[in-house]
Amino acid sequence: MDTQNTSVPPGAQSRNGGKNHPLRRTRRTHTNAHPGGVIHDNTRHTTRFTVIGNHLAQHPELSGLAIGLAVYIQSVPAGAPVDIKTLAARFPEGTTRIAAALRELETHGYLRRTRERTETGRIVTRTVSCNQPGRHHDGNASEAAPPKPPARRAATAPQQKPARPRALPAVPKPAYGSPALLQKATDVLAGLRRADPRLLLSATDAEHLAPGVAAWLERELTPTAVRHALTSDLPLEPLRRPAAFLAHRLTAQLPPLPPFRAPEPAPPVRHPLRNCDTCDRAYRGPDPRNCQECRAPRLPTP
Numbered sequence: 001m002d003t004q005n006t007s008v009p010p011g012a013q014s015r016n017g018g019k020n021h022p023l024r025r026t027r028r029t030h031t032n033a034h035p036g037g038v039i040h041d042n043t044r045h046t047t048r049f050t051v052i053g054n055h056l057a058q059h060p061e062l063s064g065l066a067i068g069l070a071v072y073i074q075s076v077p078a079g080a081p082v083d084i085k086t087l088a089a090r091f092p093e094g095t096t097r098i099a100a101a102l103r104e105l106e107t108h109g110y111l112r113r114t115r116e117r118t119e120t121g122r123i124v125t126r127t128v129s130c131n132q133p134g135r136h137h138d139g140n141a142s143e144a145a146p147p148k149p150p151a152r153r154a155a156t157a158p159q160q161k162p163a164r165p166r167a168l169p170a171v172p173k174p175a176y177g178s179p180a181l182l183q184k185a186t187d188v189l190a191g192l193r194r195a196d197p198r199l200l201l202s203a204t205d206a207e208h209l210a211p212g213v214a215a216w217l218e219r220e221l222t223p224t225a226v227r228h229a230l231t232s233d234l235p236l237e238p239l240r241r242p243a244a245f246l247a248h249r250l251t252a253q254l255p256p257l258p259p260f261r262a263p264e265p266a267p268p269v270r271h272p273l274r275n276c277d278t279c280d281r282a283y284r285g286p287d288p289r290n291c292q293e294c295r296a297p298r299l300p301t302p
Contacts, residue, residue: 050075052130062108065093066101070110073129082127107132168205169247171212172254185213188223192246195231198239205243212250220258229253 016035053070059067072090082103088095104110117162160229189206192199201209216226230246239245276291283291287299 052129056110056131059108062104063101065097066104069098069131070105071103071155072128073111074131082129083125104156166241166244167252168208168243171209172215173211173248174214174218176218177211177214181214181217182210185210186225187216188213188217188226189246190229192231196234197229198234199242199246201243201246209243209246209250212247212254215254216250219255221255 050071052074056062056067062070069091070147072087076082084095084099087098087102091098093101099203102111102113106113108128110133112130114126114128115123116126117123186206189201189209193199213226216229217223221229230249269286271286272283273282274288275281275287276283276294278294279291281291285292287295
């Protein structure tokens with residue numbers, strides 16, 4: 001059973017009114033036409049036809065493919081799929097040419113394509129075909145573009161304060177942080193980037209870590225040994241906070257204090273060789289004038 005196209009207004013009349021019989025064939029010729037011009041051999045349609053305006057059929061800027069697609073889209077019933085893949089399966093042209101033709105129709109107002117979200121959250125493309133660009137059909141609600149829901153105002157998020165940088169872990173402290181010792185520790189930290197570029201530290205980080213390195217140096221470790229302990233067996237993944245990593249390693253791997261060693265006794269004093277002023281004998285002693293015998297008190301003789 002034939003179905004009347006929905007794009008045809010009810011009661012549409014032909015240009016010739018009731019003069020032409022529905023099955024009558026007309027042959028129009030023009031005496032002033034070019035000898036090689038077209039001759040129309042027309043038969044009036046009564047079913048399964050679509051009214052196409054000459055503004056589309058004879059559009060001076062649209063390509064032939066764009067005009068043909070517009071005619072096809074206006075001839076299909078409402079709800080029929082007219083996406084690029086469907087049209088490419090219907091016609092011999094590929095998806096690239098069909099996409100370009102649809103963009104032509106959008107530019108000249110014969111198509112409106114919008115992306116909308118369904119109730120299920122799916123994003124779909126809604127295509128509206130316009131048989132007369134610039135005019136909206138008000139007689140048939142199914143052909144009119146559905147009203148768009150009012151745009152929701154984006155909730156203005158409260159301005160967040162910039163997050164403060166996390167404090168670095170505490171590091172060991174030396175028993176006596178002399179300026180020379182802290183400077184040596186800072187030099188060790190500054191040289192770590194030569195072993196691994198990921199260990200590049202800021203001046204603030206180096207100032208925080210210097211006491212921890214000084215505590216290592218205070219435990220009789222050389223700068224080379226400290227540098228090796230901090231740069232060996234590094235993880236393969238990127239170091240997001242190298243200063244925090246070094247602070248943890250300085251604390252977790254802090255070596256013990258060296259064993260206690262009693263101070264060695266002072267070597268005996270070796271006095272120079274002198275001559276005693278009293279007995280004129282050579283001696284060694286703290287007294288620069290008399291030997292030990294001459295310094296000792298003499299008992300009186302009986």
